[in-house]
Amino acid sequence: MAGLALASAMLGGSCAEPRLEVAQAARPGAHVSVADPTKRPAARLPLQPLDGHGHSGALILARLGSRPIALLADEDSRAVRVIEPDTHQELSHVTLSGKPSQLVIAGDGRAYVALRDASRVVALEVTAEPRVTLQQAGEITTASEPVGLAVTPAGDTLLVASAWGKTLALFRLADLSTRATIWLPREPRGVVVSADGRFAYVSHAVGPSVSRVSLDGAVASPGGRLERSEVTLSGRDYTLGKAPSDAPAQPDNTTAEGASGSPATRPGSAEHLRVAAQGFAIARLGDQTVVPLVLVHPNRALASQLGAHRDYPAHQPALAMIDSNSGEAWLRVQHRGWAASRPRGHFAGGAQRNNCLLPRAVAVDSLRGTLLVACLGSGEILAYDASPRALAQSWRGRWRVPAGPLGLAVDAAGGTALVWSQFDRSLSTIELPKGPASAIPAPGPTGQPSQLPTKMTSLPPPAALGDVNRRLSSEAAIGRKLFHSMGQRRGAADGRSCASCHPDGRQDGLIWPTPYGPRRTLTLTGPLDDSRGHQADGSTGTHHPSRSACPQLGEQPLTADEVRVLVTYLRTLPAPTRPTHGVPSVDSDARMASERRETP
Numbered sequence: 043m044a045g046l047a048l049a050s051a052m053l054g055g056s057c058a059e060p061r062l063e064v065a066q067a068a069r070p071g072a073h074v075s076v077a078d079p080t081k082r083p084a085a086r087l088p089l090q091p092l093d094g095h096g097h098s099g100a101l102i103l104a105r106l107g108s109r110p111i112a113l114l115a116d117e118d119s120r121a122v123r124v125i126e127p128d129t130h131q132e133l134s135h136v137t138l139s140g141k142p143s144q145l146v147i148a149g150d151g152r153a154y155v156a157l158r159d160a161s162r163v164v165a166l167e168v169t170a171e172p173r174v175t176l177q178q179a180g181e182i183t184t185a186s187e188p189v190g191l192a193v194t195p196a197g198d199t200l201l202v203a204s205a206w207g208k209t210l211a212l213f214r215l216a217d218l219s220t221r222a223t224i225w226l227p228r229e230p231r232g233v234v235v236s237a238d239g240r241f242a243y244v245s246h247a248v249g250p251s252v253s254r255v256s257l258d259g260a261v262a263s264p265g266g267r268l269e270r271s272e273v274t275l276s277g278r279d280y281t282l283g284k285a286p287s288d289a290p291a292q293p294d295n296t297t298a299e300g301a302s303g304s305p306a307t308r309p310g311s312a313e314h315l316r317v318a319a320q321g322f323a324i325a326r327l328g329d330q331t332v333v334p335l336v337l338v339h340p341n342r343a344l345a346s347q348l349g350a351h352r353d354y355p356a357h358q359p360a361l362a363m364i365d366s367n368s369g370e371a372w373l374r375v376q377h378r379g380w381a382a383s384r385p386r387g388h389f390a391g392g393a394q395r396n397n398c399l400l401p402r403a404v405a406v407d408s409l410r411g412t413l414l415v416a417c418l419g420s421g422e423i424l425a426y427d428a429s430p431r432a433l434a435q436s437w438r439g440r441w442r443v444p445a446g447p448l449g450l451a452v453d454a455a456g457g458t459a460l461v462w463s464q465f466d467r468s469l470s471t472i473e474l475p476k477g478p479a480s481a482i483p484a485p486g487p488t489g490q491p492s493q494l495p496t497k498m499t500s501l502p503p504p505a506a507l508g509d510v511n512r513r514l515s516s517e518a519a520i521g522r523k524l525f526h527s528m529g530q531r532r533g534a535a536d537g538r539s540c541a542s543c544h545p546d547g548r549q550d551g552l553i554w555p556t557p558y559g560p561r562r563t564l565t566l567t568g569p570l571d572d573s574r575g576h577q578a579d580g581s582t583g584t585h586h587p588s589r590s591a592c593p594q595l596g597e598q599p600l601t602a603d604e605v606r607v608l609v610t611y612l613r614t615l616p617a618p619t620r621p622t623h624g625v626p627s628v629d630s631d632a633r634m635a636s637e638r639r640e641t642p
Contacts, residue, residue: 087168088151092453095237096193097325098146099403101449101462103127104153106168113153114449114462114469115142118514119503122155122166124176127453127460130469130499136166136176137504143189149197150215152179156188156202159616163188163202165218182218185209190233190324192242194257203230203244210244210255210268224268226253228551232324234331236366243273243331243364245321248551250276252321252333252362254369273371275318275335275362275382314339318362319550320542323404327413327428331364334401334415336542337375340552355536359397361413363430372430379432398424399528400541402448409454411479412438416447416461419528419539422492423447423461423472427479438482439475442492444468445523461495465523467502470495514614521611524604540608547615567615 092103092110100115111133112125122142124134140160147153153166165180182200185207192201199221200213208228212221229247235257236243244253251272259267316339325332336357361374362382371382376397403416411428425439446465452474453459461470472495475482485493514522525547528539543550549563600608 085169086151089147089153089168090151091147092451093408095195095326096146096148096197097405097451098144098191098193098232098234099323099405099449099451100142100144100464101403101451101460102145102147102153103451103453103460104147110453110456112451112460113145114501115145115155116501116503117141117143117158117448117464118467121504122153122176123501123504125469125501127458127471130471130497130501132501132504134176135504136178138164138178144191146191146193146200148193148200148215152215154191154200156184156191158187158189158205161186161188161204161207163191163200163213180218182213184211185223190231190244192233192235194235195237195239201233201235201242203233205229205231205247210242210253212257212268222259222268224255224270226270227251227272229545229548231322232333234324234326236331237326237329238367241366241369243324243333243366245324245333245335246318247322247545248319248549249321250274250317252318252324252331252364252371271369273362273364273369273382275333275337275360275371275373277316277382277384278314316358317552318360319357319552320399320401320545322402322545323415325404325406325413326366327406327408327411329366330428331366332404332406332413332428333362333364334398334404334413335360335362336399336401337373338550338552340554357399357536357538357542359399359401359433361415361426361433363428374426374430374433374436376433379430397537398422399537400526400539403450405450405452405459407452407454407459407474407479410474410477410482412474414450414452414459416450418447418526419541421445421447421463423450423459425475425479427482429480435484436479437484438479440485440492441470441472441495443470443472443495444498446526458496465519465526467500469499469501471497515610517607517610518614519611521607521609524608525611547612566612567617 087106090105091097092105102113104111104113110127112127114123114125116123120141121135121137122145123132125131126133138155138157140157140162143156143158145153145155151167154163155166156163161184163182163184164178166176167179169175169177184202185204187204187206188202189205190203193199198215200215202211202213203226204211208226208230209223210226210230210233211223213219214221226244227246227249229249230244230253231247232245234243240256240258242255242257244255246252251274254271254273256269259269316337318335319338321333321335323334337360338357340356358375363372363374364370373380373382398415398417398420400418401415402418405414407414413426413428415424417424421443423441423443424437426433427436427438429436443461444463444466446463447461448464449462451460457474457476459472459474461472463470525540528537528542543563544566547566549565553560553562
């Protein structure tokens with residue numbers, strides 16, 4: 043385990059600020075002597091969230107004394123790393139027994155990290171004397187796949203959203219005991235708590251809504267009940283057929299109002315269901331909860347193959363802005379913004395192949411009123427203002443970063459954002475636009491080249507880990523990039539990637555049109571057998587399982603090498619197990635069935 047050396051000097055009768063220095067890392071498996079219990083225990087240095095309210099994610103910014111540091115969840119290395127934000131120098135790291143997903147800092151001065159594949163949350167603390175070291179200080183057993191973390195405003199309760207376990211659990215940090223647990227719809231991913239601590243909002247990778255959980259009862263007394271409702275983000279789109287030649291043209295207004303007029307009165311209008319998906323990330327900006335996502339329609343009539351259509355994209359980037367107190371939602375897409383409770387009047391495009399179809403992280407710049415979204419498929423960071431306007435009107439910045447941006451954190455006072463790109467193992471710093479978001483001009487059409495970060499640094503696995511902990515082979519790493527790449531010739535005509543319909547290699551819960559009739563999306567996790575294919579028509583046989591990796595949606599077929607690396611990557615995705623602990627108590631089978639309902 044690497045450490046940090048602490049040096050302090052007495053100047054004029056007062057202590058100088060602690061100085062952090064890189065210390066020699068311990069070898070994996072090296073013997074560590076137990077401290078003499080008669081000696082005074084090492085002093086613990088409390089961590090404080092840099093943004094003041096505990097932003098969670100794969101990358102977070104904190105203060106150690108008055109010095110800013112970054113904590114990074116490096117999934118491939120199974121380690122949490124301490125980074126100096128300005129220089130990108132690694133100061134310390136701690137190896138873990140599972141894959142870290144998200145980090146958050148609580149009121150007790152500790153950082154908590156969720157171990158997705160170990161069903162645990164580990165408490166980390168920084169200690170001193172003789173050296174400053176990041177080390178484990180306790181753990182919590184959770185339901186299967188803890189991925190999302192949040193802390194109540196009082197700082198004494200930890201919230202854990204478990205993806206495969208489909209639960210939200212509250213833990214008392216004083217003794218790490220469970221306060222309450224509630225079932226959620228499938229694939230919960232991110233969680234935030236409102237500023238007054240009354241509600242938790244949970245995003246879902248699959249499904250038409252964001253979960254809204256009332257915390258009043260559970261926080262007020264141990265064993266209290268949690269109550270859940272849903273903020274529905276699905277609705278109906280209306281597309282227009284060919285109008286008579288003498289009919290007035292219908293402009294595609296870029297507006298923050300619902301479209302006027304009744305679609306049913308327009309010639310050739312058609313109605314299509316569009317549901318929310320890819321809700322991996324969530325953040326809080328004042329009294330608003332922000333969820334970047336895509337709105338999906340598995341439309342049949344306009345689809346040529348598997349839902350792909352250039353003129354009517356199946357996946358449309360969106361931002362959901364939810365009032366944290368009332369739960370009212372506003373949806374923003376490229377050329378329109380409207381109240382989620384109202385149907386859209388018409389849809390005339392606006393989505394593009396290079397839009398953000400795989401949003402994986404979001405951070406807020408409260409000083410400038412700006413929202414930053416990390417786009418996994420295109421390797422970009424997009425900035426929008428916090429208004430309810432259409433995305434085309436509120437776009438404020440676009441930066442290209444190395445592949446796999448999964449961590450995003452903002453230093454509002456410093457005017458910078460830090461980005462962790464897991465696929466390319468790179469840390470980037472981008473300079474945020476100056477002044478309030480409302481005064482920043484839009485940088486131009488989305489097809490315009492992106493700005494580059496002011497600093498990019500490669501962060502290979504910690505040297506102390508050696509090769510034994512480098513879990514991803516070079517072929518699997520290439521396959522991972524190909525699986526998530528979008529807007530390529532081998533992607534769908536509307537820009538989708540394999541990961542658009544198979545988030546994390548799983549299914550999106552939707553039924554798509556295929557040349558063989560309607561088919562439900564397949565799950566790709568777990569072992570793949572070379573002798574049995576898994577085709578879109580549901581058949582199996584001796585053909586190669588290439589189309590189980592990514593159905594043929596693009597202009598060119600997958601090459602043999604591309605098939606091989608895709609399957610190699612998919613074999614690294616373990617099939618999750620059913621939860622064996624952390625199950626909520628229920629009053630009846632009917633209540634459990636109601637709380638566990640899934641997207642049809």
